[in-house]
Amino acid sequence: MPVWVLPVLWTVALGSWGLSRQGSVWRDEAATWQVARRSSAEICHMLQNVDVVHGSYYLLMHMLFECFGAGTTTLRLPSVLAMAVAAGCVAVIGRRLAGAWAGLAGGLAFGMLPAVQFYLQEGRPYALVAAGAGISTLLLVAVLQGRAPGPRRAVLRWVGYGVTVVLMGLLNWLSLMILAAHLATLLWCGARREVWLRWAAVSVTAFVCVLPLIVFSRGQAAQVSWIPPLTWHMMIGPAVLLAIGGIGALLDRPRSRRLSVAAVGLPLLAVPQLGLLTASLVQPLFLDRYVLYSLLGLALLIGAGVGAAVQAVGHRNAVAAKWVLPVVVAVAMAGLLPQSLAKRSVASRVDDVLAIASDVQRTKQAGNAVLFLPSTRRDAKSVSPEAFAGLREIALLESPVESGTLKGVEASPERIRAAMLRQKRILLLADTPAVARPVKGERDRMKTAVLRTHFRAVSDVEVRGRRLTVYERIERTGGAQGVPAKSRLPR
Template identity: 75%
Template sequence: MASPPAALRRRVPVWLIPVLWTVALGLWGLSRQNSLWRDEAATWQVAQRSTAETVHLLGNVDVVHGCYYLLMHGLFECFGPGTTTLRLPSVLATAVAAACVAVIGERLAGKQAGLAGGLVLGLLPAVQFYLQEGRPYALVAAGAGISTLLLVTALQGRARTAHWIAYGSAVLACALLNWLSLMILPAHLVTLLWTRAGREVWSRWAVASATATAGALPLVLFSRGQSGQVSWIPPLTWHMLIGPAVLLAIGGLGALLDRPRTGQLSVAAVGLPLLAVPQLGLLGLSLVQPLFLDRYVLFSLLGLALLIGTTVGRAVRAAGTRFPRASVWVLPAVVAVAAVGLLPQSLAKRSPESRVDDVLAIASDVRRMKAPGSAVLFLPAARRDTASVSPDAFSGLRDIALEQSPKDSGTLKGVEADADRIRTAMLAQRRILLVTDAPRVARPVRGARDRTKAAVLEKYFAVVGDQQVRGRRVTVYERRAPAG
């Protein structure tokens, strides 16, 4: 008769511990000291607009994130705006992804491999970054995990029609959150080729994939008209290849240790394509148009977690043959050592300094530095996000460059007057607060409007106050006395 602890271990599903572990990692320092950076500020302000206002916005910008914004609008309506409401969906989505990794790993390489893979996912530095991010990338990872688990189910001969409907729905949902996630389809294609899938699996996969792609195609085509939004992404350089190369090297080593065979369903057959194909695919796309950002293929790290988990599982089995009693401590020891080794990065990613700026930090300084009759300028106009998420801090300040508000214009930063009108409005002011980027993150001033703002302030105004905090800066200018 099995002992109570052994019986309990058999009853506890393998995915439960990775889910609890990932949620704990996500809740740790979730508010990041009540900070909010510029990408999350976009989610924050759009989520508080009405559905009609959001649709108006999507016609101009950010249509690729439209479904995510509508989801967050619903959550903000139900639970109210806050950093917990903003980031908790990413925490829960990453936990779902960890559960999928654990189940896949268990099916293909044993319980220890599945448990290790599920625990490893939440420790990966990039995953820890987006684990607490008010953006859609963790949700895409969850969908990728679900679709990959369904594919494995099909390759094991256990899929029904409902499984394929769910597969196509998961792929489509991911594509509607970020259509670059469609690169999971060629990754799954490689898995089908590797395992020499049967004709029925091929036909059903083709139908599900084609249906999901067709469903996402309107979004893909429409978003091409907004490609200017990613014009800031730098062209591909050699140093940008270091990260993917390291990931592929680690994943490749894990695949070799799995001793894969053609025609056999294994962790290598699933995890290596899931890791490599999206990474290489994004690199290839970036040769045509610069698009290489690791968050676009965050879901590929599920493949890395699977491969690392299998390596740890093999180590546990190897130890078990020589040291049966000690082998039960191999996995906890590996996770503990990894957690301690990554602790500095974990702490850093939970600090406000982990992001390029903090939209909320400067609001208190604006409250303190403003005075009756003061005007405010934003340079560039995108820094108006501070006012959008902290409107109370800017009450009483006249936004003299603004011609149409972000909500009314269906944009994130509003529509500003032309350069001549901005110049005239500035010269009529005695005191101006300028909200801009701190020098360490500021980009060169571009555009006639922004050049005019900078030139008029330099020529006709003097600095009487300046405060920089977490990538943002507010400077108080007063009109110089006319030369005598």
């Protein structure tokens, strides 16, 4: 049986376990959901204004939603299958460089890594980038091993390498740092001049193909302005990963001018992590998902360590050696079980768009108005428009689809104030205090001020990171002023 079969099946099983997360969808996935349900023309209109970096992924998900319908399975299954491909590539690379046990261990380890388990069930493009990293690295290893495949097959490998890197770049152009990782591998193993020339030509071509996206997306850089500046605390995670990877590299007994797991895995792990940390010194960009694909290198190095353990035990007892990997996997799964369960729970994400939409449907009454604070919380309506049917959008000037945005365009603060004062009952959809950010912007401050002064809260529900508060207009008769519930409003 090919060495990749078990890791692929193992990863698919891990991804299928709790795939729906109790029917929840959080805000990042809600962006995918609402955009995928638009027409191709509407998506292209939106990409001119926002999220062009994810344009290729949105168009892919649009096609899948058209074919299979909108749902959590359609949303997340592509990530499960992509991670399975990545695990299979890890297994094949490990077998080529360090033997079957190392390949099998690396492929199984990849699916168990906590970060991989998180994005394994995420309706975003990061798992697809990881699959591309696995395929491109496998093709590079095949070239470096120098097994004369014939001119036609050699050309196909380089074409496949270039196309895969381009697709990775179109899904997330920060993934082009894999070229720097592969450069380090070429330097480490002393690649032939012919390989250098072809790799350079293909890499430059791939970069040029992605360059227009990079340039255009810089005009939308405000989208990542929320990412916090780099701190020492944020560097702990990468440091731990590099330490584990370094131990695995030492167990592989690395030597210069030799193609090995260390020569491939350590650069693949270290270069993207260190590259993103360095870039974050100029502009805050450090989010682990941007370099998720680097964990293929960690899995390769873990596999090499387990493979070395199997060999060491095999010198003394051949029967016992066969049990090393099953025992390691069982112990790892037992140790990671609490995390695995947590990542498949609703609480693993900051909120749930679908749950609060259900509460809106139960709470609304004919003639009610609805407000969103901030306007990005309109994603609940974009994902579940039927739950908001009959509610009047008193702040909205242009819908998300019409404006080519994710959150729509709202009216001026004065118009919002005037519209609010004409209402008797308003439903406010906001974040819970635990995850809410300070109120910013004139429009949101106006919403807060009018509700505090002229309305009182009659019900307040918090569901999975979202908050639904119902406000009724204060009747000022006979000098009675009422008591506005100031403490209920976001500050």
